[in-house]
Amino acid sequence: MSTNGRILSVNNLSVSFVRWGQEVQALQSVSFEVTKGEWLILVGPNGSGKSTLLNVLSARLDPNQGEIQLNGRTIGDMSAQDMAENAFYVHQNPLLSAAPTLTLYENLLVSDIHSHHRSEKKAQLLEKYTALLEPLGLSGRMKQPAKTLSGGERMLLGLTIARLRPGSLILLDEPFASLDPGKLELCLKSISDLNALGKTIIQVSHDPEVATTLGTRTLVLNQGQLSLDVSGTKRSTIDIQAHWYTTTEKSSVHV
Amino acid sequence: MTWFVPLDIGITVGLIFSFAVVAFGLSFRLLNFPDLTVEGSIPLGASVFAILLKSGAPFPLAVLAALLAGGLAGALTAIIHVRFRLNKFLAGIIVIAISYSLCLRIMGASNIGLLQLTSIFDPVQGFERAVSEYFQLGKILLLSLLLLLCVGVLFFGLSTLxxxxLRTAGSNPEFARSLGINVPTNIIIGLALTNALAAFSGVLLATYQGFTDVNMGAGTLLLALAALTIGERLLSERRLSFPSFVLAAAVIGSLVYQVVVAYAVRFGLASTDLKLVTAVLVLIVVAFRVSQDGELLSETPK
Structure with a gap:
């Protein structure tokens, strides 16, 4: 597209909502751009606006102000169908990352654009899905409903679904929450595979270590504002946690 | 030689109601929509069928119009829920109320007799008399055939893309939306289909008992819930795919429930106590299920 490899541009984004009679400013004038193939870690303390930003990016929440361009088109003007073809959101709660009463096969089938166009036969699809689930240890459970999977397994299923989606932008809300070490490793591998396939990833985390060791770029959100944006090798030298705690304390003086 | 009469009646009535139980099971389990509308779409379907047949319309047309009326009732419930965000139960209650008045308007009376008119059972009447004077074998065979056809079509339809x-929209609406599936449209279509099915149950019931009554749907919901609960208890979800599990549970549950009721009434259960007994039966089965395998069957995303 005519955007020189830019997949996402967020311009002066503000979101506020009324909670219990009080206005909460969740995001304040947030602007940034994302290039195709980046793996962005969005980090910040609880309530900093990470999930709100992800909700706006996935068109599940309308901003009060500002504009987001996804693949050169304004998100507000895109239909749900367009949105689904350009971006995919993996829910924070792994229990919501798939349809629980559908089998793994059906979950993958309904997510797979190739099955819709009937460009692949059932045997081919089955073979493809088996190959995807094999490394996750789930290929033997193709005919079982997704609700029989554990939380960690469902997160892996959600990431496999993301891989089958046509959209080049994948939004992940705290994918590592409540995973055991083994699942964590598989989950990490799945995400880096997605990135290697050319998908752009925006991953929300509240873990400062994740923010400096994973991905290609780190954005720090603090009280609804972007307070840091670093990429490359510089990231490992930054003490993100110290950064956000200082700003929180500073602002608390004014309250 | 009358010990099998309740069995005969139970199977026949069970087959007739199994269409409504299947309808309720599909909306409840596959669409996650505990749809109360069935209680209204049964008499609505029956009234439309009765008045058209009585005014001389051809039999297939009367049946088709009944299915359409049931479908519209279901679609209305779904629209009230998805467009006006009204609670699923309240949406159903509103449509039941609408159906009640509509039935009276359509029929112009609280009931219509159908005995002298064309019946769905006409083709098997001769056969039935020839085979046995006690058993309604012809009706049972015809109903089984219709049910098999209907369940077969549903099973096939539910396994297509x-x-x-549709099942994704019911099972996890948010996930469905993220895949670009139009959830409201799917729920509307789904409830229209299930309520057309319930209306067909109404048509069969009206034909079987020889009249349509505005109150003929009353109690169907409890009956459907009881039948579905019993059916799910009798079958193992592990051996079947989820749609076939729900379909089979609805049919088997409906048959078992009606046969048991027929025998219970024969052995002295007052029909006035039937609802109480059914309600207690549902509670016992549910309590037993919860104590045995937790919430295995009712897992819904929170």
Missing amino acids: KGIR
Whole structure:
């Protein structure tokens, strides 16, 4: 597209909502751009606006102000169908990352654009899905409903679904929450595979270590504002946690 | 030689109601929509069928119009829920109320007799008399055939990509939306189909008992819930795919429930106590299930 490899541009984004009679400013004038193939870690303390930003990016929440361009088109003007073809959101709660009463096969089938166009036969699809689930240890459970999977397994299923989606932008809300070490490793591998396939990833985390060791770029959100944006090798030298705690304390003086 | 009469009646009535139980099971389990509308779409379907047949319309047309009326009732419930965000139960209650008045308007009376008119059972009447004077074998065979056809079509439909998309919309609406599936449209279509099925149950019931009554749907919901609960208890979800589990549970549950009721009434259960007994039966089965395998069957995303 005519955007020189830019997949996402967020311009002066503000979101506020009324909670219990009080206005909460969740995001304040947030602007940034994302290039195709980046793996962005969005980090910040609880309530900093990470999930709100992800909700706006996935068109599940309308901003009060500002504009987001996804693949050169304004998100507000895109239909749900367009949105689904350009971006995919993996829910924070792994229990919501798939349809629980559908089998793994059906979950993958309904997510797979190739099955819709009937460009692949059932045997081919089955073979493809088996190959995807094999490394996750789930290929033997193709005919079982997704609700029989554990939380960690469902997160892996959600990431496999993301891989089958046509959209080049994948939004992940705290994918590592409540995973055991083994699942964590598989989950990490799945995400880096997605990135290697050319998908752009925006991953929300509240873990400062994740923010400096994973991905290609780190954005720090603090009280609804972007307070840091670093990429490359510089990231490992930054003490993100110290950064956000200082700003929180500073602002608390004014309250 | 009358010990099998309740069995005969139970199977026949069970087959007739199994269409409504299947309808309720599909909306409840596959669409996650505990749809109360069935209680209204049964008499609505029956009234439309009765008045058209009585005014001389051809039999197939009367049946088709009944299915359409049931479908519209279901679609209305779904629209009230998805467009006006009204609670699923309240949406159903509103449509039941609408159906009640509509039935009276359509029929112009609280009931219509159908005994002298064309019946769905006409083709098997001669056969039935020839085979046995006690058993309604012809009706049972005809109903089984219709049910088999209907369940077969449903099973096939639910395993196509369109069917899987419909089930995704029911199972996890948010996930469905993220896949670009139009959830409201799917719920509307789904409830229209299930209530057309319930209306067909109404048509069969009206034909079987020889009249349509505005109150003929009353109690169907409890009956459907009881039948479905019993059916799910009797079958193992592990051996079947989820749609076939729900379909089979609805049919088997409906048959078992009606046969048991027929025998219970024969052995002295007052029909006035039937609802109480059914309600207690549902509670016992549910309590037993919860104590045995937790919430295995009712897992819904929170």
